[in-house]
Amino acid sequence: MDKHDNGLDGATGLQSPARRKWLGAGAALGGSLLIGVHLPTRAEDRARNEKPPETAVGHAATTISNQAPGLAHNAFIRIDRDNTVTLIIHKVEMGQGTFTSMPMLLAEELEVDLARVKLEQAPADNNLYSDPLLGGQVTGGSTSVRGAWEPLRQAGAKARTVLIAAAAQRWKVDPASCMARDGAVIHGASGRKLSYGELVDVASQLPLPEQVALKPASQFRLIGKPMKRLDSAAKVDGSAQFGIDVRLPGMLIATVAACPVPGGRLKSVDEAKAMAVPGVKRVLKIDGAVAVLGEHMWAAKQGLAAAAPTWDEGANANLTTAMIVDDMAAASKSKPGAVARNDGNAQQAIAGGKRKIEAVYEAPFLAHATMEPMNCTVRVSKDRCDLWLGTQVPTIAQGAAAKLTGLPDERVQVHNHYIGGGFGRRLEADAVIQAVQFAKQMPDVPIKIVWTREEDVQHDMYRPYYYDRLAAALDEKGMPVAWSHKITGSSIMARFAPPLVKDGVDPDAVEGAKDVPYRIENVHVEYLRHEPPLPTAFWRGVGPTHNIFVVESFIDELAAAAGQDPVSYRRSLLDDGSRISRVLSLAADKAGWGKPLAKVEGRRVGRGISTQFAFGSYLAQVAEVSVGADGDVRVHRVVCAIDCGQVVNPDTVVAQIESGVNFGITAALWNEITVDKGRVQQSNFSDYRMMRINEAPKIEVHIVQSNDKPGGIGEPGTSATAPALTNAIFAATGQRIRKLPVGERLKKGA
Numbered sequence: 001m002d003k004h005d006n007g008l009d010g011a012t013g014l015q016s017p018a019r020r021k022w023l024g025a026g027a028a029l030g031g032s033l034l035i036g037v038h039l040p041t042r043a044e045d046r047a048r049n050e051k052p053p054e055t056a057v058g059h060a061a062t063t064i065s066n067q068a069p070g071l072a073h074n075a076f077i078r079i080d081r082d083n084t085v086t087l088i089i090h091k092v093e094m095g096q097g098t099f100t101s102m103p104m105l106l107a108e109e110l111e112v113d114l115a116r117v118k119l120e121q122a123p124a125d126n127n128l129y130s131d132p133l134l135g136g137q138v139t140g141g142s143t144s145v146r147g148a149w150e151p152l153r154q155a156g157a158k159a160r161t162v163l164i165a166a167a168a169q170r171w172k173v174d175p176a177s178c179m180a181r182d183g184a185v186i187h188g189a190s191g192r193k194l195s196y197g198e199l200v201d202v203a204s205q206l207p208l209p210e211q212v213a214l215k216p217a218s219q220f221r222l223i224g225k226p227m228k229r230l231d232s233a234a235k236v237d238g239s240a241q242f243g244i245d246v247r248l249p250g251m252l253i254a255t256v257a258a259c260p261v262p263g264g265r266l267k268s269v270d271e272a273k274a275m276a277v278p279g280v281k282r283v284l285k286i287d288g289a290v291a292v293l294g295e296h297m298w299a300a301k302q303g304l305a306a307a308a309p310t311w312d313e314g315a316n317a318n319l320t321t322a323m324i325v326d327d328m329a330a331a332s333k334s335k336p337g338a339v340a341r342n343d344g345n346a347q348q349a350i351a352g353g354k355r356k357i358e359a360v361y362e363a364p365f366l367a368h369a370t371m372e373p374m375n376c377t378v379r380v381s382k383d384r385c386d387l388w389l390g391t392q393v394p395t396i397a398q399g400a401a402a403k404l405t406g407l408p409d410e411r412v413q414v415h416n417h418y419i420g421g422g423f424g425r426r427l428e429a430d431a432v433i434q435a436v437q438f439a440k441q442m443p444d445v446p447i448k449i450v451w452t453r454e455e456d457v458q459h460d461m462y463r464p465y466y467y468d469r470l471a472a473a474l475d476e477k478g479m480p481v482a483w484s485h486k487i488t489g490s491s492i493m494a495r496f497a498p499p500l501v502k503d504g505v506d507p508d509a510v511e512g513a514k515d516v517p518y519r520i521e522n523v524h525v526e527y528l529r530h531e532p533p534l535p536t537a538f539w540r541g542v543g544p545t546h547n548i549f550v551v552e553s554f555i556d557e558l559a560a561a562a563g564q565d566p567v568s569y570r571r572s573l574l575d576d577g578s579r580i581s582r583v584l585s586l587a588a589d590k591a592g593w594g595k596p597l598a599k600v601e602g603r604r605v606g607r608g609i610s611t612q613f614a615f616g617s618y619l620a621q622v623a624e625v626s627v628g629a630d631g632d633v634r635v636h637r638v639v640c641a642i643d644c645g646q647v648v649n650p651d652t653v654v655a656q657i658e659s660g661v662n663f664g665i666t667a668a669l670w671n672e673i674t675v676d677k678g679r680v681q682q683s684n685f686s687d688y689r690m691m692r693i694n695e696a697p698k699i700e701v702h703i704v705q706s707n708d709k710p711g712g713i714g715e716p717g718t719s720a721t722a723p724a725l726t727n728a729i730f731a732a733t734g735q736r737i738r739k740l741p742v743g744e745r746l747k748k749g750a
Contacts, residue, residue: 032078032079032080032081032200032204033078033079033080033159033162033163033196033199033200033203033204034076034077034078034204035076035077035078035079035155035158035159035208036076076088076122077106077155077156077159079159079163079196079197079200079203080197080200081197081198081200081201082197083116083183083195083196083197084116084118084197085106085107085110085112085116085117085118085183085196086117086118086119086120087102087103087106087117087118087119087120087152088119088120088121088122089102089119089120089121089122090122090128090129090131090137091131091139091144092121092139092390092391092392092394092416092418092419092422093231093418093419094139094390094392094418094419094420094421094422094426095419095421095659096144096652096656096714097229097649097651097652097655097656098139098144098145099119099229099230099231100114100227100228100229100230100231100649100652101144101145101648101649101652102144102145102148102152103117103119103230104222104223104227104648104649105145105148105149105152105153105156105223105648106152106153106155106156107156107222108153108156108215108220108221108222108223109152109153109154109155109156109157109160109214109215110156110157110159110160110180111156111160111180111181111182111183112182112183112196113182113183114222114227114230115230116183117230119230121416122137123394123413123414124137124394124395124397124398124409124412124413124414124416125137125395126395131143131147132147132148132151133146133147134147136393136395137393137394137395138392138393138427139392139393139422140392140393140422140424140427140538141542141615141712141715142615142616142617142711142712142713142714142715142716143615143712145648145710145712146616146709146710146711146712149646149709149710150214153214153215154212154214157212157213157214157215158208158209158212159208160180161208161209161212162203162206162207162208162209163180163185163196163199163203164178164179164180164185165203165206166185166199166202166203166206167185167187167194167199169202169206170194170199170202171187171190171192173187173189177189183195183196184196185199217646217707223646223647223648224646224647224648224650225649225650226649226650226651227649227651228651229651229652231418235418240418241417241418242372242390242417242418242419242420243372243375243376243377243388243389243390243417243418243419243420244372244373244375244420244450245417246377246388246417246448248377248379248388248446248448249446250445250446251377251445251446251447251448252281252282252293252294252295252442252445252446252447252448253293253294253295253296253297253300253447253448253450254284254291254292254293254294254300254438254447254448254449254450255291255292255297255300255301255304255449255450255451255452255455256289256290256291256292256304256434256438256449256451256455257289257290257304257307257309257455258288258289258434258455258459259288259289259311259312259313259314260311260313260458260678260679260680261311261313261314261316261317261319261677261678261679262316262319262533262534262535262678263314263315263316263533264288264311264312264313264314264316264317264678265287265288265311265312265314266285266286266287266288266289266290266309266311266312267309267310267311267312268309268310269283269285269290269307269308269309269310270306270307270308271283271307273306273307273308274292274303274304274306274307275303276306277294277299277302277303277306278299279294279295279296279298279299279300279302279303280292280293280294280299280300280302280303281293281294281295282442283303283307284438284441284442286434286437286438289434290304290307290309291304291438291449292304292307293442293447297450301452313678316533316678317677317678318677318678319533319675319677319678320675320676320677321674321675321676324465324532324533324534324675325362325465325467327530327532328465328467328488328489328530328532329360329467329488331488331528331530332467332469332486332488332528332530333469335528336526336528337486337487337488337504337526337527337528338503338504338505338526338527338528338529339503339505339524339525339526340505340510340513340514340525340526340527341510341514341523341524341525342523342524342525343520343521343522343523343524344482344521344522344523345522346482346483346484346522346523346524347482347484347524348522349473349481349482349521349522350471350472350473350482350484350522352473353472353473353474353475353481353482354473354474354475354476355473355474355478355561356471356472356473356474357471357472357473357474357554357557357558357561358469358470358471358472359469359470359471359554359557359738360467360468360469360470360738361466361467361468361470361549361550361553361554361738361739362465362466362467362468362738362739362740363463363465363466363468363545363546363549363550363740364465364671364672364673364674364740364741365462365463365464365465365534365536365672365673365674366462366463366539366667366671366672366673367457367460367462367463367671367673367682367688368421368422368423368424368425368460368463368539368540369421369456369457369460369671369685369688369690370419370420370421370422370423370425370426370456371420371421372390372419372420372421373450373451373452373453373455373456374425374431374450374451374455374456375389375431375448375449375450375451376388376389376397376431376432376434376435376448376449377389377435377446377447377448377449378401378432378435378436378438378439378446378447378449379439379444379445379446379447380405380436380439380440380442380443380444381443381444382443383407383411384407384411384412384413385401385402385405385407385411385412385413385436386412386413386415386446387401387412387413387414387415387432387435387436388415388417388448389414389415389416389417389431389432390416390417390418390419390420390422390426391414391416391419391426391429391432392419392422392424392426392427393426393427393429394414394416395414396427396428396429397414397429397432398412398414399429400429400432400433400436401432401436404433404436404437404440405436405440423539423540423663424537424538424539424540424542425460425461425537425539427496427537427538428461428537430459430461430535431449431451434449435447435449453683453684453685454683454684457680457682457683457684457688458679458680458682458683459680460535460537460673460680461535461536461537462534462535462536462537462539462673463536463537463538463539463545463546464489464490464492464509464532464536464546465489465490465532466487466488466489466509466546466550467488467489467530468485468486468487468488468546468550469485469486469488470483470484470485470486470550470554471483471484472484472554472558473522474558474561474562477562478558478561478562478563478564479562479572479573480518480520480558480573481520481521481522482520482521482522482523482524483516483518483520483522483523483524484523484524484525485513485516485524485525485526485550485551485554486525486526486527486528487509487510487513487525487526487527487528487547488527488528488530489509489529489530489546490509490529490530490531490532490536491506491509491529491531492506492508492509492536492537492538492542493506493507493508493509494506494529496537496538504527504529505527506527506529507543508538508542508543509527509529509543510525510527510543510547511542511543511544511547511614512543512544512547512548512551512612512614512719513525513543513547513550513551515613516551517574517580517611517612517613518555518570518573518574519573519574519575520573534673534675534680540660540663540714540715540718541614541660541664541715541716541718541719542715544612544614544615544715544716544719545664545667545718545719545722547719548610548612548614548719548720548722548723549668549719549722549723549726549740551723552610552611552612552720552723552724552727553723553726553727553736553737553738555569555570555573556608556609556723556727556730557736560730565594566608566609566727567584567588567593567594567609570584570609570611571584571585579613579618579643579704580611580613580618580620582618582641582643582704583611583618583619583620583641583642583643583704584609584611584620584641586620586641586702586704587609587620587621587622587639587640587641587702588609588620588622590622590639590641590700590702591607591622591624591637591639593607593609593622597624600626602628602629603626603627603628603629603634604626604627604732604733605624605625605626605627605732606624606625606626606627606728606729606730606731606732606733607622607623607624607625607728607731608622608623608625608723608724608725608726608727608728608729608730608731609621609622609623609724609727610720610721610723610724610727611720612716612719612720614712614715614716614719615711615712615713615714615715615716616644616645616709616710616711616712617642617643617644617645617711617712617713617716618642618643618644618704618711619640619641619642619643619657619716619717619720620640620641620720621638621639621640621641621661621717621720621721621724622638622639622724623635623637623638623697623721623724623725623727623728624636624637624638624639624697624728625725625728625729625732626732627729627732627733627746630747631744631745631746631747633669633725633729633742633746634695635665635669635695635697635725635728636697636698637697637698637699637700638661638665638697638698638699638700638721638724639699639700639702640657640661640699640700640701640702640717640720641702641704642657642701642702642703642704642713642716643703643704643706643708643711644703644706644710644711644712644713644716645706645707645708645709645710645711646706646707646708646709646710647703647705647706647710648710650703652713653701653703653713654701654703656713656714656717657699657701657713657716657717658699658701658717659717660714660715660716660717660718660719660721661697661699661717661718661721662691662696662699663717663718663721664717664718664719664720664721664722664725665691665697665721665725666689666690666691667718667722667740667741668721668722668725668726668740668741668742669691669725669741669742669743670689670741670742670743671688671689671741672740672741672743673688722740725742726740726742729742729746733746
């Protein structure tokens with residue numbers, strides 16, 4: 001065994017990824033029932049003509065040899081003699097409730113108490129732990145429960161079936177005379193009972209059934225019921241370990257300064273002054289950044305200040321936001337985009353329409369501003385590299401470290417932790433790359449790199465700036481007969497997953513625009529890729545965060561131009577009885593749409609609505625706002641109706657929609673990243689502000705009961721919020737917000 005590997009993660013006390021892999025390979029020999037489950041990828045879901053063998057039980061050698069060629073098991077469930085059920089989970093918990101909802105799926109069919117299911121974080125391995133919907137070991141896109149919905153229930157049902165068979169064999173009775181309940185098998189006629197732990201030795205020698213019947217929704221005991229979060233206690237008592245909590249023997253703590261201008265390089269540092277600071281141990285340099293290592297964070301920060309780095313700012317030294325936007329606007333007007341959708345002939349219909357409506361919408365760069373700033377602890381040795389962090393894509397972190405160290409992937413161990421806010425930021429490996437570059441200079445010494453809040457905000461990978469041009473034609477009744485939408489902005493997919501960009505169309509950049517839900521005969525949507533000097537990345541709600549704002553604001557403009565009620569106008573363009581029509585009606589009804597709002601002295605009041613289909617879920621929101629004479633906006637109430645298919649944990653649905661609404665309001669009212677002289681102007685919560693508790697509105701979440709497959713819930717609440725808010729501002733003031741954030745625009749009349 002490696003000299004550093006005692007089988008335990010030094011930061012958490014959990015089994016290390018390397019040790020977990022080894023245990024999984026021989027678990028049946030140690031008195032455990034090991035079940036491997038194949039989670040089909042997107043490509044397999046589309047291409048397969050018959051169901052592949054999904055599971056195997058028993059000795060790992062048998063498990064592997066019985067696999068179909070090229071088929072890997074990518075989720076594992078283990079039942080031990082002490083009745084412990086362990087789910088080796090390939091997702092990461094970042095507040096979205098995955099570590100509760102996914103065990104619920106398993107426990108439901110396995111017939112065990114939820115509290116009995118323990119979790120182990122899966123090691124980084126795309127072959128073993130690829131997400132069925134995203135095609136990699138990724139936590140994002142509101143896919144965790146959607147991807148695990150059937151496979152984990154199938155695994156639980158098959159394990160239950162083989163445990164019943166084991167008990168029946170012990171008792172020499174018909175399996176049909178036995179039932180499973182509360183982690184045990186019971187013989188109905190005699191009342192005999194055996195716990196799962198007592199059955200694992202026999203069960204591990206039996207084949208799993210190829211087909212099992214899953215419970216109908218009417219028999220669910222856990223799914224659909226509110227469940228307390230399994231991770232709450234640890235987060236309350238402080239025992240939960242986040243990346244920033246890592247402590248290792250002999251570890252040094254470092255903070256960094258990178259060039260404040262994109263593409264710039266480090267010119268000089270005053271190492272002598274930095275080393276003179278008590279507690280400072282080393283100053284390390286790479287091409288575009290400097291790190292000061294100390295015994296503690298304060299020493300590192302003071303040493304970095306003393307180092308006084310200077311920079312060669314490079315080609316972007318004079319960059320401004322205005323330059324970026326002007327360049328983007330010019331490209332939008334002069335360059336053709338890739339066609340994402342083309343129904344009929346929108347251009348011809350607009351040219352010949354009774355009435356033409358045009359608008360330009362803009363959405364700003366946005367930082368992720370996670371509560372836990374970027375951090376990564378690294379130890380690089382001759383034949384091994386260890387990473388301790390919270391990451392949404394452990395395989396990207398692993399691959400980046402492997403490339404930098406020259407080690408094979410299997411010699412890079414990723415110790416994943418709870419994440420204190422992801423929002424897409426921790427899909428990226430830039431902080432890992434930086435940390436490994438520094439750690440390589442001090443072999444065998446664990447180095448913990450922690451970005452300050454200022455470094456985190458000013459060196460983020462931002463939600464892209466988007467510039468959208470829209471046009472529509474209305475008939476004599478004011479109804480749209482043509483719709484044209486051109487989107488200009490970054491392509492995150494071109495960098496993150498190039499094969500998904502087809503014929504120049506980034507599927508993320510057009511999501512929520514390409515699939516505009518309203519019945520319009522002529523629809524044209526195109527996308528023009530335009531890359532600014534600032535780095536960009538996914539942000540909570542991804543493409544729909546800007547497209548739903550644009551689409552739902554513009555449909556509101558058309559309703560106003562037609563002199564029609566916004567809800568009635570939308571309803572007339574949706575199919576009666578459709579899921580999106582139902583949530584629209586439910587939200588409007590629960591909000592009291594059409595009834596006068598209570599007056600607020602000295603302020604104008606209004607309601608606004610938005611709808612969306614995104615991440616497999618249907619959502620409608622009604623926002624109620626008041627606007628002061630000085631343009632101050634207060635959001636008093638937000639009513640949400642969501643159809644996310646079969647609900648696993650209602651408490652999680654409510655929590656995620658509430659958090660998404662507050663996240664969306666914060667961004668819509670206040671947030672933007674601006675650039676002057678090449679530098680990001682925002683630095684901390686003082687100038688990139690968050691909503692305060694006293695500013696949070698009353699939020700109502702109404703869940704549509706459904707037996708359809710689950711949809712995503714982590715992001716829809718965010719993407720629908722901005723248009724509901726700005727449409728409410730229009731209802732209150734008559735002023736249309738086409739450029740976010742709202743900020744001072746009501747005061748300026750912009």
